[in-house]
Amino acid sequence: MEPRSAAAAGKDFPYTLGTTCYIEVHKDGRVTQGARTDAYQRALAGESRLFAVWPGQWRSDLFAIDDLDEFARAHGIVHDEGRTGLADHVHDVEWALTARESNPRSQYVSIDLRLACGCSVNARRTFAAQMREQRGWDMAVTGGWGRQTDENGTTYTFRVRRRSLSS
Ligand SMILES: [Zn+2]
Incomplete structure (x- = not known):
């Protein structure tokens, strides 16, 4: 057969x-x-x-x-843009520490992030690999993450190792 x-x-x-x-x-x-x-x-x-x-x-x-x-x-x-929502380019990233982030000693901090380049994050591991390459970020790829869409677009919440953010 x-x-x-x-x-x-x-x-x-x-x-x-x-x-x-x-x-x-x-x-x-x-x-x-x-x-x-x-x-x-x-x-x-x-x-x-x-x-x-x-x-x-x-x-x-x-x-x-x-x-x-x-x-x-x-x-x-x-690379699959259709599957991941992510273009193969340097993303235009706007981010800030999440306001409710309170523990100054935790290894990982939460950030709110927006993609001004028009990409969307459908595959966190792919995005984390891109952020590591483009910004040196060490993003958590297990545990929860957030996505909230309003009239201004989509805001994601990710956990990133604090030290990798400041470098
Ligand atoms: Zn992009």
């Missing part, structure tokens, strides 16, 4: 689910498990083919990873 098509499953395909098992079949017939950037590059170059087992409750199906663009966007190998 031919494997099913991941492309046909579209956005529903669980590319990043921890239990999705990737199989790479190399040109020479070798079979390896797991797939990240190097596997993507080999598949793109036609040196291997990628498959994945999508585990189900009653049965698991084998899929051909036939949409490599979608695979790469899902894994953050290529």
Whole structure:
């Protein structure tokens, strides 16, 4: 039986689910498990083919990873503005310490942040990686964060390591 098509499953395909098992079949017939950037590059170059087992409750199906663009966007190998809401540019950031921030000794402080460049934060990890690169911020990527939209736009609340803010 031919494997099913991941492309046909579209956005529903669980590319990043921890239990999705990737199989790479190399040109020479070798079979390896797991797939990240190097596997993507080999598949793109036609040196291997990628498959994945999508585990189900009653049965698991084998899929051909036939949409490599979608695979790469899902894994953050290529930047995906549509998925993250974030352009691949230096963001125009306005921020201030949250007014209710009271403990002067806590490692992390809350900040209110607005994006004047028109981006929106749909993927906190991607935004945190961009802020680390652009401003040296050490943003928390676990725990709560806030998003409030009013007539002036959207204000986000993030936790950022205090020392990384002042540097
Ligand atoms: Zn932006």
